[in-house]
Amino acid sequence: MNPSETVLQAIKRLGKKSGTSANASSRWNTKKKKKTTTQKETSNDENGGEEDKRRMLELTELADDVLHRGFIEIYHETYEKLSHRIRFQESGRLDLNKATDDASDMFGDNFDVTKAEEPKAGGSKEEAEAMTASAITWEFKWENTDESKVYGPHSSGEMQQWVDDGYFSDGVWVRRADQPESQFYTSKRVDFDLYI
Numbered sequence: 001m002n003p004s005e006t007v008l009q010a011i012k013r014l015g016k017k018s019g020t021s022a023n024a025s026s027r028w029n030t031k032k033k034k035k036t037t038t039q040k041e042t043s044n045d046e047n048g049g050e051e052d053k054r055r056m057l058e059l060t061e062l063a064d065d066v067l068h069r070g071f072i073e074i075y076h077e078t079y080e081k082l083s084h085r086i087r088f089q090e091s092g093r094l095d096l097n098k099a100t101d102d103a104s105d106m107f108g109d110n111f112d113v114t115k116a117e118e119p120k121a122g123g124s125k126e127e128a129e130a131m132t133a134s135a136i137t138w139e140f141k142w143e144n145t146d147e148s149k150v151y152g153p154h155s156s157g158e159m160q161q162w163v164d165d166g167y168f169s170d171g172v173w174v175r176r177a178d179q180p181e182s183q184f185y186t187s188k189r190v191d192f193d194l195y196i
Contacts, residue, residue: 001079007063008075014056136195137177144173144184153177156195163192 001010066074077085138159139152162168173184 001059001082003079006076006078007059007082010079011056011059011063011075014052014059138174138192139177139180140172140174140187141184142172148173156192159187159190160192160196163187 001007002013005013063074136156137153138156139150140154140159141148141150159174168187171186171188174187174190175182175184
């Protein structure tokens with residue numbers, strides 16, 4: 001890889017040099033150029049092309065291996081970033097697999113339920129008030145006009161219960177109570193379950 005070059009850019013660069021052109025016109029132009037060069041230049045280009053092809057395949061295999069280990073951003077990493085990560089990993093200060101540990105990744109194969117965060121039972125009154133204060137609340141109005149009366153704030157749980165009970169069958173206009181300058185949206189577009 002060259003400095004400031006991503007893995008994807010390096011693969012593209014090496015792939016073009018190895019003679020694996022993307023379209024027919026590129027292959028035809030390459031063939032036409034080969035006919036005009038001398039035999040000596042052609043053999044040198046082929047040797048360089050074989051070396052580039054080998055390097056491209058090696059880089060692709062390494063990137064694929066890293067991708068399978070869970071580091072999905074490998075193709076967008078630059079030479080410098082990769083060098084930095086390798087140095088830190090060798091020194092023991094960086095673990096690329098830490099972020100993708102299956103035991104703590106709920107989508108991983110070996111998800112450990114005991115490591116998942118559980119709500120704390122029996123917290124203090126201050127903690128309960130802080131939790132309630134940080135919960136998202138909503139304001140609603142029956143019509144989307146400036147003159148309509150605004151009701152609220154109401155918790156996400158209340159809003160979802162009213163939707164489930166059919167009180168908003170025709171829909172109402174809602175917005176988050178902590179964003180009083182924002183516009184109202186139809187309640188049919190808002191999934192209150194996401195905020196519970």
